[in-house]
Amino acid sequence: MTPAPDGPSATGTTSYLLSLKGVSKAFGANQALSGVDFEVGAGEVVALVGDNGAGKSTLVKAIAGVQLCDEGTIYFNGQVVKISSPQDATALGIATVYQDLALCDNLDVVANLYLGRELFAKGAARGAFFLDETAMEQSSLKLLQSLAVTTIKDVREPVGSLSGGQRQAVAIARSLLGEPSVVLLDEPTAALGVSQTEQVLGLIHELRKRGLGVVIISHNLENVFAVADRIVVLRLGRRSATFDVRGVSREDVVSAITGAEFGLGASIRKESA
Amino acid sequence: MSDERDTPLSMRGAGRMFRELGRKLAQGEAGPLLVLLMVAAIWTFFQFQNDRFLSPGNLTNLMLQQSAVATISIGIVLILLLGEIDLSVGAVSGFCASVMAVLIVNNHLPPALAALAALVLGAAVGLFNGFMVTRFRIPSFVVTLAGSLTLVGLQLYVLGETGTINLADSFVTRLTSTFFPPLIGWAVAVLAILLTLAFALTGRARRARAGLAVGPLWSLLVGVGVIGAAFLALVAVVNQDRGLPLVVVIVFGLALAFAYVTERTRFGRHMFAVGGNAEAARRAGIKIDHVRLMVFVLGSTLAAAGGVLAASRLTAVNQSSGGSDLLLMAIAGPVIAGTSLFGGRGTVWSAILGAVVIGSIANGMDLLSYSSSVKFIVTGAVLITAVTIESVTRMRRRGTIE
Numbered sequence: 001m002t003p004a005p006d007g008p009s010a011t012g013t014t015s016y017l018l019s020l021k022g023v024s025k026a027f028g029a030n031q032a033l034s035g036v037d038f039e040v041g042a043g044e045v046v047a048l049v050g051d052n053g054a055g056k057s058t059l060v061k062a063i064a065g066v067q068l069c070d071e072g073t074i075y076f077n078g079q080v081v082k083i084s085s086p087q088d089a090t091a092l093g094i095a096t097v098y099q100d101l102a103l104c105d106n107l108d109v110v111a112n113l114y115l116g117r118e119l120f121a122k123g124a125a126r127g128a129f130f131l132d133e134t135a136m137e138q139s140s141l142k143l144l145q146s147l148a149v150t151t152i153k154d155v156r157e158p159v160g161s162l163s164g165g166q167r168q169a170v171a172i173a174r175s176l177l178g179e180p181s182v183v184l185l186d187e188p189t190a191a192l193g194v195s196q197t198e199q200v201l202g203l204i205h206e207l208r209k210r211g212l213g214v215v216i217i218s219h220n221l222e223n224v225f226a227v228a229d230r231i232v233v234l235r236l237g238r239r240s241a242t243f244d245v246r247g248v249s250r251e252d253v254v255s256a257i258t259g260a261e262f263g264l265g266a267s268i269r270k271e272s273a
Numbered sequence: 274m275s276d277e278r279d280t281p282l283s284m285r286g287a288g289r290m291f292r293e294l295g296r297k298l299a300q301g302e303a304g305p306l307l308v309l310l311m312v313a314a315i316w317t318f319f320q321f322q323n324d325r326f327l328s329p330g331n332l333t334n335l336m337l338q339q340s341a342v343a344t345i346s347i348g349i350v351l352i353l354l355l356g357e358i359d360l361s362v363g364a365v366s367g368f369c370a371s372v373m374a375v376l377i378v379n380n381h382l383p384p385a386l387a388a389l390a391a392l393v394l395g396a397a398v399g400l401f402n403g404f405m406v407t408r409f410r411i412p413s414f415v416v417t418l419a420g421s422l423t424l425v426g427l428q429l430y431v432l433g434e435t436g437t438i439n440l441a442d443s444f445v446t447r448l449t450s451t452f453f454p455p456l457i458g459w460a461v462a463v464l465a466i467l468l469t470l471a472f473a474l475t476g477r478a479r480r481a482r483a484g485l486a487v488g489p490l491w492s493l494l495v496g497v498g499v500i501g502a503a504f505l506a507l508v509a510v511v512n513q514d515r516g517l518p519l520v521v522v523i524v525f526g527l528a529l530a531f532a533y534v535t536e537r538t539r540f541g542r543h544m545f546a547v548g549g550n551a552e553a554a555r556r557a558g559i560k561i562d563h564v565r566l567m568v569f570v571l572g573s574t575l576a577a578a579g580g581v582l583a584a585s586r587l588t589a590v591n592q593s594s595g596g597s598d599l600l601l602m603a604i605a606g607p608v609i610a611g612t613s614l615f616g617g618r619g620t621v622w623s624a625i626l627g628a629v630v631i632g633s634i635a636n637g638m639d640l641l642s643y644s645s646s647v648k649f650i651v652t653g654a655v656l657i658t659a660v661t662i663e664s665v666t667r668m669r670r671r672g673t674i675e
Contacts, residue, residue, distance in 0.1 A: 086556075102556045106549035106617035107542075115546055116557030118539045129538040134483045141485075 016041045016075070017213040018063070018094070018182050023072030025058050032058040033069065033237045040182060040213040045204060047224040048217045050234035051257055056217050059234065060184055063215075064096040065089035095175035096184040101167055105160030109152060110140045112159050113174045143173050147206050151199060165196030172203055182213040189223050201227045221250055235259055307662075308610045308626045312633065319637035326637055329513035336511075337449055339632035340520040341366070341583035345603040346624035347531055348575030351568050352413075353607060354535065355548045356616020361402065361417040362603055364424035365573050366580030367595020369395045371428045373581060374438040374590040377445070384444035388581050395577025396570050398424070403569030407562040413569075421600075429592060437591040440584060448523070448585040452516035461517060462508040466501040473497055520582060524625070527575070532621040544568060548616030579603075598649070605652070606631050609659040613667070630655070 019039035025032045033055045040046045048056050061067035063074070065083040074081050076092050083089050089096070103112050114136045121132040140155050149169045152162065159170060168188055175183055188204070189197045204227045207214050218224050224231060225245055233241040233256040241256035254260075319326040345362050352359045369391040376387035398420065405416040432438065440446055453461070473493050480487045511517050535541035546554040547561045555561050583599075584590045606627025612619025631652060638648045 102550070102553035104546045104549035104553050104617070107545055111542060111545075115542075115554070116559050118542055120539070128533075129540065131537055131539060131542065134479050134485060137480075137485055138483045 017077060019075045020059075020063070021073045021075070023059065023062060023069045023074075025055075025062065025067070025069045025071075031237050033062075036072075036234070036237070036239050038063075038232060038239070040215050042181070042213055043208055043211045044230065045208050045214040045216065045228045047228035047231045048215060048234065049219070049221070049224060049231060049253065049257060050240075053236075054234040054257075055237045056234055057186075060096070060186060060215070060217060063089065063094060063182075064184060065094075066096075090178060090180075093179065093181040094184065095178055095180035095182070097168075097171045097175050097186065097188065099186045099190060101171040103159045103167060103171060106158060108158050109155040109162075109170055110137050112170055113140050113143070113177060115174070117177065140173075143176065144169070147173055147176075147203055149173065149199075149203065163196060164192050165199045168192070168196075168200050169203055172200075172207070176207075180212070182215065183207055185214065185216045187217055187219070189218065189220055197223060221253060224253075225250065233257055305611070305620075305622065305626065308623070308630060311609075312626070312629055315630065315633045315637065319633070319640065322637070323640045326640055329510045331636065331640070333511050333514045333518065335629075335632050335636050336518060336521050337586060338636065339628040340449065340518075340524050341579040341586060342599065342602050342606065342632070343524050343579075343625050343628035344527060344582055345576050345579035345599070346606045346628055347527055347621055348572035348579075349603050350607045350612050350619055350621050350624045351531065351535070351544070351575075352572045353548075353612050353614060354544050354616060354619055355565060355568055356551075357406070357413040357565070357568070358604075358614075359402065359413060359417045359569065359572050359576075360600065361398070361421040361424060362572065362576035362579075363595045363600030364421040364428070365395055365398050365576040365595070366583060366599065367590075367593075368398075368424040368428040368431075368580075369577035370580035370584040370590045370594055371431050371438070373445070374440060374584060375431050377440065377442055378438050384442045388445060391577050391581055392574055395574045395580075398577075399570035399573025400566070402573065403566035406569065407565050425596070428595070432590070432592060437589055439589045441588075445581065445585045446588050447519070448582060449518070449520045450585075451519035452511075453519065453522075454516055455512040458508040458512050458517035461522065462504040465504050466497070469500055470497045520585075523582075527578070528621050528625050531571075535621055540564070540567070545617055548618075550617075576603075602628075602631050602652075605656045608663070609656060611659075611663065613663060614660070615667070 016039040019037070021037055023036045023038070024034050036055065036059060038046075038048075038059060048059065050056050058067065058069075062069040062072075063083065065086045065088050068084055074083055076094075081088075081092060083092070083094075086096075104115065107115070110133070119132040119135050120126050121130040121135075137155060144152055144155070147169070149166075152166050152169065159167060162170065172183070172185070172188070185204070188200050192200060201223060204214060204216065208229075216224070216228065228245055231241075231243040231245060231248070231253055232239060233243070233253065235257065236259075240259070241253075243253060243256075316327060325331055345366060348362060349359065372394055373387045373391040376382040376390055377384050382390070402413070402416050402420055405411050406413045429436070473496070477487050477490075477493060507521075508517060511521075533541075535544060543554065543559045543561075543564050546557070546559060547564050551561055554564075580595055583594060587594070607619065607623040608614060608627070609630050610623035610627035612623040612627075634652055634655065635648055638651065
């Protein structure tokens, strides 16, 4: 059903940053994923789309180490790896930004960016566990600047008073502090207004420019077309189609998501040939 | 950001400061300012009713009366910052002080060692509370309520049949009956001012060196000036009476130490994170149960310290030590002074300010010889007003998010 996509080799494991082969996961009698392959390359944005219950979240959870899969192999930089905990994923360089963002509203932007990895002052102050606020603020500003996030004027503002887009930007920026090579974004534009969505999409472009592999889960096809290089469609736990965003219409993607007969166009036939 | 450091900095800085102040007032983040206004109103009122209220002797008494509550409140602030509650602090203070008295009077232990034992016992109670909360996921409300009942029983048990132990010894009673001579009082004030100034200036210089935005120098100097004036006024007042009380230095030192821990260290940062969004803290790799456990230990240890100070002030421990309204006052104080009951917002200084507010009301009413009934009613009214303000501003803050 899902042979290697437009990757260069038959196995496709060497050219991609991250690839999964034959991933399956069952919850009791419910087969959430059956033999799914997935891959993302450096400097590539892959959109993972599908209807509710198609298996998107299960797949992302497997990559993030939150939930183990029953079968399947994960390759990272061509090596077989085992991801059995979120820490494993982080150690490999896979960062996940969940939909709820997991920010502390009462803390400011700098504190949120460095939460759990605070910097200490050097010298005698280190003995007093003195936090190096100056260094943290400095590199927070640098980080946001490098991501072209210009809407956050004051990094000492509590995150609770920021807009949805700014909060998303903080969450994404925080995931980059661990210097990951793959970033998973779960519904990054859900519940955002037009201009806020633009900001976040701009941020995703920035991630690609940095050479990161980006996976976004989204229901919003408009955003997917605006930002993704490839679209991977899951349907009923199987990978039903893969599209290059250039030269595919929204109708083709929608029919792949819904499984509608009339939409089985050229690109899908090519895949299952 | 960095380009804002350029030319019209002080003007813009002043404007921003006022706008910031307005926002903070509206959103309830200017706790200290509101509380200081409240204190000013209370003091003005009582001074008009009885001109002995603001006399050096009475103000010194106020400090001595409130030192135990303020100490317990510091621990309460730490616990409130996590969004937890500890209803056993009153009982912990009474029980630990009772054990100390028994060790001194019946077992003839050196008083300093007995006081230390009281603190260790407090820490042990906190460890137990924290363990029950983190290991069995029992709400801290229930754990500490049950603990409180048990400890009251234990206190009655260790005090025995007489129910009162008098402390004639020197070390414990001296904690609240030692006053520094005027010159040392002034020296302490000047030292405190110089340290505040040095800390503010080096922090500012470090930020400037790193190319970060710094406020105008005059606002820093005004801030230090205000704090400095407060220090000098305090020493001027107490020097007209018996001098700077040792216990004021102790309580202030404790507040300073815990303000440092909560605001400048990683542990403090993690406390705020756990209180703000425990799930986010957990995902950020923070061991949230360790933080909780540690804070319960600190809270109970400070409660025991408060018990020692209360025993020192009374020069005795009896069956009602740590009882009556002590627990409620210790919790009400920080809440009146702006520490949130819902976690993640507040400062250690609210413990001191809250103790001053509540102490002023109680002390003023005593001077006017009101009955306890009126005292309780008024204190309750102040508390409900303060909590309402906190809640309204919290809703307003929420409004800015969604």
